[in-house]
Amino acid sequence: MRPFDSHPDELISASLTGDLTDLERRELEAHLSSCPECRDTLEAFSQQRQMLAGMRQSPLPRDLAARVRTGIESRRFAMPWYRRPSGWLTGVASVATVAVAALLTVVFLNGRGNPTAPASASPSPSPTVSAAASASPSPVPTAAPLPLNMQAGDLLYVQLTGPIDDPKLTVIEAQSAAKVGLANPGTGQYSETKRAALSPDGRALAFATETGAKGSWRIVVASLANGATKQLAETWPVAFGRRIAWSPDGRYLAFTVASVGANGTSDVWLYDRTSGSARQLTHAGNAYFASWAPQNADNEQLWVSLGEANPVSQLAQFPTAAGIPSDDPLAGEATTVAGVFAPLVSRDGQHALYWTGTMSLDGTNGWIFSKGGMPQLTPMDGNWKATPLFSDLTVGQGGEAFASGELSWADDSDTYAVWGANWAGTPEGNDYPDSNGVYVGRVSNGQLSRTSAPDLGTMTSSSGDALYLVDVALSPDGSTAAVTLGIPLPGDLATPKSYLRAVTVNGDHPPADVGGGANPQQWSGPGVFVPASVGG
Amino acid sequence: MQSMAWPQLLGADPVMGEAPGNTALESRFERIFAQFSEPIFNYVLRMVGDRDRAADITQDTFIKAYRKLDTLADDASTRSWIYRIATNTAIDDMRRRRYVTPMGDDERHNRRPDPRPGPEAQVLDASIDERIQRALGRLRPNHRQCLVLSDVEDMSATQIGEVMGMSHGAVRTLLCRARGEMRRELLQEGIGS
Numbered sequence: 001m002r003p004f005d006s007h008p009d010e011l012i013s014a015s016l017t018g019d020l021t022d023l024e025r026r027e028l029e030a031h032l033s034s035c036p037e038c039r040d041t042l043e044a045f046s047q048q049r050q051m052l053a054g055m056r057q058s059p060l061p062r063d064l065a066a067r068v069r070t071g072i073e074s075r076r077f078a079m080p081w082y083r084r085p086s087g088w089l090t091g092v093a094s095v096a097t098v099a100v101a102a103l104l105t106v107v108f109l110n111g112r113g114n115p116t117a118p119a120s121a122s123p124s125p126s127p128t129v130s131a132a133a134s135a136s137p138s139p140v141p142t143a144a145p146l147p148l149n150m151q152a153g154d155l156l157y158v159q160l161t162g163p164i165d166d167p168k169l170t171v172i173e174a175q176s177a178a179k180v181g182l183a184n185p186g187t188g189q190y191s192e193t194k195r196a197a198l199s200p201d202g203r204a205l206a207f208a209t210e211t212g213a214k215g216s217w218r219i220v221v222a223s224l225a226n227g228a229t230k231q232l233a234e235t236w237p238v239a240f241g242r243r244i245a246w247s248p249d250g251r252y253l254a255f256t257v258a259s260v261g262a263n264g265t266s267d268v269w270l271y272d273r274t275s276g277s278a279r280q281l282t283h284a285g286n287a288y289f290a291s292w293a294p295q296n297a298d299n300e301q302l303w304v305s306l307g308e309a310n311p312v313s314q315l316a317q318f319p320t321a322a323g324i325p326s327d328d329p330l331a332g333e334a335t336t337v338a339g340v341f342a343p344l345v346s347r348d349g350q351h352a353l354y355w356t357g358t359m360s361l362d363g364t365n366g367w368i369f370s371k372g373g374m375p376q377l378t379p380m381d382g383n384w385k386a387t388p389l390f391s392d393l394t395v396g397q398g399g400e401a402f403a404s405g406e407l408s409w410a411d412d413s414d415t416y417a418v419w420g421a422n423w424a425g426t427p428e429g430n431d432y433p434d435s436n437g438v439y440v441g442r443v444s445n446g447q448l449s450r451t452s453a454p455d456l457g458t459m460t461s462s463s464g465d466a467l468y469l470v471d472v473a474l475s476p477d478g479s480t481a482a483v484t485l486g487i488p489l490p491g492d493l494a495t496p497k498s499y500l501r502a503v504t505v506n507g508d509h510p511p512a513d514v515g516g517g518a519n520p521q522q523w524s525g526p527g528v529f530v531p532a533s534v535g536g
Numbered sequence: 537m538q539s540m541a542w543p544q545l546l547g548a549d550p551v552m553g554e555a556p557g558n559t560a561l562e563s564r565f566e567r568i569f570a571q572f573s574e575p576i577f578n579y580v581l582r583m584v585g586d587r588d589r590a591a592d593i594t595q596d597t598f599i600k601a602y603r604k605l606d607t608l609a610d611d612a613s614t615r616s617w618i619y620r621i622a623t624n625t626a627i628d629d630m631r632r633r634r635y636v637t638p639m640g641d642d643e644r645h646n647r648r649p650d651p652r653p654g655p656e657a658q659v660l661d662a663s664i665d666e667r668i669q670r671a672l673g674r675l676r677p678n679h680r681q682c683l684v685l686s687d688v689e690d691m692s693a694t695q696i697g698e699v700m701g702m703s704h705g706a707v708r709t710l711l712c713r714a715r716g717e718m719r720r721e722l723l724q725e726g727i728g729s
Binding site: 009010012013014016017019041044045047048049051052053055056057058059060061064065067068071072488489 | 569573574577578587591594595596598602603631664665668669683684686688693708709711712715716718719722727728
C-alpha cells in the first residue's frame with residue numbers, strides 16, 4: 001500500500017459518490033484510520049453533500065411553458081437580461097463588497113517605460129506603478145504623417161482576433177484596411193473592447209477592454225503610430241462611469257475609476273499625455289466623469305457629477321499648462337449646478353445633454369436614477385432650462401423612468417444620440433424605450449420619439465440569438481452611427497464575436513457590416529470617427 | 537417531481553422550418569419538457585441564485601433544445617444533453633452579467649419575510665438554504681457547476697464530464713477543489729467545521 005505524500009482530498013471527495021477503484025478505496029481507508037485531519041475532511045464533505053442534496057426545490061414559474069412556446073413561435077428568445085430594466089434598481093451588498101477588494105486594482109504608468117512592479121489588488125485607487133508598456137505613446141502632437149492614412153470623417157475600429165488564450169488587438173482604418181497591432185501592457189489578456197476614444201489629433205486611441213473572467217475594465221491608451229500601449233487603470237464599469245474622453249486640446253484623457261458593492265466608490269482620473277502619467281483628480285468617492293467643456297482661455301474645464309439623492313454637477317477648472325492638479329479642484333470654489341447629472345456639452349459649447357431625477361446607490365451599478373430619471377437638453381446659457389429629450393415618454397406613477405443610459409454628441413453640435421437606456425417600470429409599448437435601441441435626434445429638429453430609432457439591421461445573429469448593444473459612435477457630420485453589437489456566446493471559452501454596423505441616421509442606405517462582415521468570426525468595435533480637427 | 541404540461545402542440549415552427557403537425561418532434565419535445573423543466577429550473581437557480589434569471593435561462597434552454605432536437609441521438613443521452621444546453625446558457629448569461637454579482641437580486645428576495653405560516657423548523661431550514669445558496673454563489677462558476685451537478689443533481693463524474701465537456705479525471709479534480717472551496721465558504725456562513 002503506497003503512502004500518500006499529502007492528504008488525499010481528491011480520493012475523499014470521490015469516495016462520496018463511490019467513484020473509487022478498489023485499490024483507491026483500500027488506500028483511502030488505511031489512510032483515514034491514521035489521519036484525523038482527513039477524517040474531518042470526509043465528515044465536512046459528507047455534511048456538505050447532504051446539505052446540498054437537501055436544499056428545497058423551487059416550483060417552476062407558472063408561465064414558463066407558455067413563454068417557451070411563445071419564444072419558439074416568435075423565432076426569438078425572450079428579452080434577455082441586458083434588455084430588461086428590472087433588476088437595475090436592485091440593491092446589492094454583501095457579495096459585491098467581498099469581491100471589491102480583489103476586483104478593484106488600479107494601476108497607472110509613470111509614462112517613462114520604467115521597470116515596474118507587478119499589478120496588485122488594492123481596495124482603493126493606488127499610485128502603484130504597474131507593468132510597463134513596450135513604449136510610451138507619443139505624448140504630444142507632432143508633424144509626423146498621420147497614422148493609418150486617416151482623414152477626417154474616416155471610421156477606425158478596434159478588432160480582437162486570435163484564440164481565446166492568445167488574443168490580439170488591432171486598430172483598422174475601415175476604408176483602406178490600414179492597420180496597426182497593439183502591444184499588450186502585460187497585466188492580463190485583451191478581451192472584448194467596450195469603449196474607444198480617438199484623440200483630437202488622431203494619434204492616440206484610448207480604449208476600455210474587459211479583463212476576461214473578472215468583468216472589470218482596463219483603461220488603455222495606445223499610440224496609433226507604433227501600437228505602443230499603456231494601461232492607465234482598472235475599473236468597474238458602473239452605469240455612468242464608462243465614458244473615456246479626451247480634452248478638446250487632446251492633452252488630457254478623463255475617465256472614471258469605480259469600485260462596486262455597498263461601499264463602492266467612484267472618482268475621476270486624468271491621464272496627461274505630456275507627462276505620460278495618470279492621477280486621481282477627485283476624492284469625493286461619488287464622482288463620475290461627465291464631459292469636457294470647451295477650454296476657457298488657458299484653463300481646462302471638466303464637468304464632474306456627484307451621485308447623490310439629488311445629484312449635482314461641478315465644473316472643475318485647472319490651468320492647461322500646469323498638468324493634472326494635485327489638489328481636488330472640486331474642493332474649492334467650483335461652479336455647482338444642482339439637479340444636473342452627467343452634462344455632456346456640445347463641441348460648440350452651445351448646448352448640453354444631461355440627466356435629471358432622484359438617484360440612489362446601487363451596489364453593482366453605482367449611482368443610478370431610482371425615480372424620475374430623464375435625459376434633457378438645454379442651451380448653455382447658465383439657466384439650465386430643461387427640455388426632455390423624448391416627447392412621448394413621461395415619468396409615470398408606476399416608476400416609469402430611466403435608470404441610466406448613454407448620451408453622445410456628433411461633432412456638428414446638432415446631432416445627438418441616446419442609447420443603452422434602461423427604462424424602469426412598465427414599457428411604453430413594444431420594446432419602447434428599447435435598451436438595445438439607438439435614438440438619434442437633432443437640436444434643430446425637435447424632440448425624440450419612438451420613431452427616432454434608425455434601423456440597426458437585423459438584431460439576430462446567424463445563430464438566432466438576439467444581439468446586444470455595446471457602443472455607439474456618431475460621425476462628425478451626424479449622418480452615420482457606428483454601432484457595435486455583441487453576439488451572445490455559447491460559453492466562457494468561446495471566441496468573442498460582434499458586428500460593427502454602419503447605420504445611416506436618415507435611413508439613406510441600409511445598415512452595412514464593417515470589419516467582420518455579415519458573418520463575423522471575431523470581435524470588431526467600438527468604432528471611432530476621425531474628427532475634423534485631425535490634420536488641422 | 538412536479539411536471540409541467542406543455543401547452544398544446546407548437547404548430548408551425550418558423551425556426552426549424554418544420555411543417556405544421558410534425559407530431560413526432562412535438563411529442564418528443566413535450567416529453568423532455570415535462571421530465572426536465574423543473575429539474576433544469578432548479579439547477580439553473582442554484583447556478584445563478586435568482587428566480588427571474590433562472591426562469592429566463594430555463595426558457596432559453598428549452599428553446600435551444602427544441603431547435604437542436606434533431607441532434608439528440610437517443611433518448612438515453614437526453615439528460616446530459618439538456619443539462620449541457622442549460623449549463624452553456626447559464627454560463628453565457630453569467631458571462632454577460634459578470635459585473636453583476638450572481639446573488640444580487642436574490643439578496644432582495646432573501647430579505648423578504650416568508651409570508652407562509654409554518655413551524656420554527658421551516659424558518660430555520662429556509663435560513664440554512666439561504667446561507668448555502670450564498671456560499672454557492674461565491675464559488676467560481678465551474679466549481680459551482682460541478683458541485684451542483686454532483687451533490688444536488690446526483691450525477692456521476694462521468695455524467696458531469698459529459699455535461700461540462702471534461703474528462704473523468706478532470707471532473708474528479710475539479711470536484712475536489714469545489715468541495716474545498718465550498719467548505720471554506722460554508723464556514724464563512726457559520727456552517728460546518
